[in-house]
Amino acid sequence: MKKSLSTLALAVLSLAFVQNTFAQVTATQTVTLAVNSVFKISTSGNPGALTITTGTAGTDALTSVSDNSTSYSITQNFGNAVKITGHMDAALTSGYTLNLTLASTKGTSAGNVDISNATSGSAVDVVTGINRGADAGQTINYSFSALASAGTLSSTNKTITLTLTN
DSSP states (O other): OHHHHHHHHHHHHHHHHHHHHTOOOOOOOOOOOOOOOOEEEEESOOOOOOOOOOBOTTOSBBOOEEEEEEEEEEEEOSOSOEEEEEEESSOOOTTEEEEEEEOOSSSEEOOSEEOTTOOGGGOEEEEEEEOSEEEEEEEEEEEEEEBGGGOOOOOOOOOEEEEEEO
């Protein structure tokens, strides 16, 4: 009987020990989450020089030149009504025309847009209805044309600004 009482006592102590090894201790935390509006646009670099060197005898319009060697990328999470506008730092003189085309898989490209007179106060839409998400490596095409009657144009730099906006 003593042996069975001591065996019973040992079994109860063992059970208490096993229960303590399976006890759990927890802690909780509150995490605050938020996502702000993100508007990002970048370009891959600068296009090559657009130099007109020829024309057709008997026509005022010289042979236009173009460049599609650059691209742009955007990321936006604001909404489905954002757009990209374009403008130059200063308008071109009459007789010279610079057109801009931006491809897009997230929005609607306006196609070949004349930005010759578009300045910061009169930027023109080049892509509209851009959906949330990212649009990477989309082609930028510049086309430059001139009239013979406008004369020559010394090499000049123009800064083109593309703005992602709602």
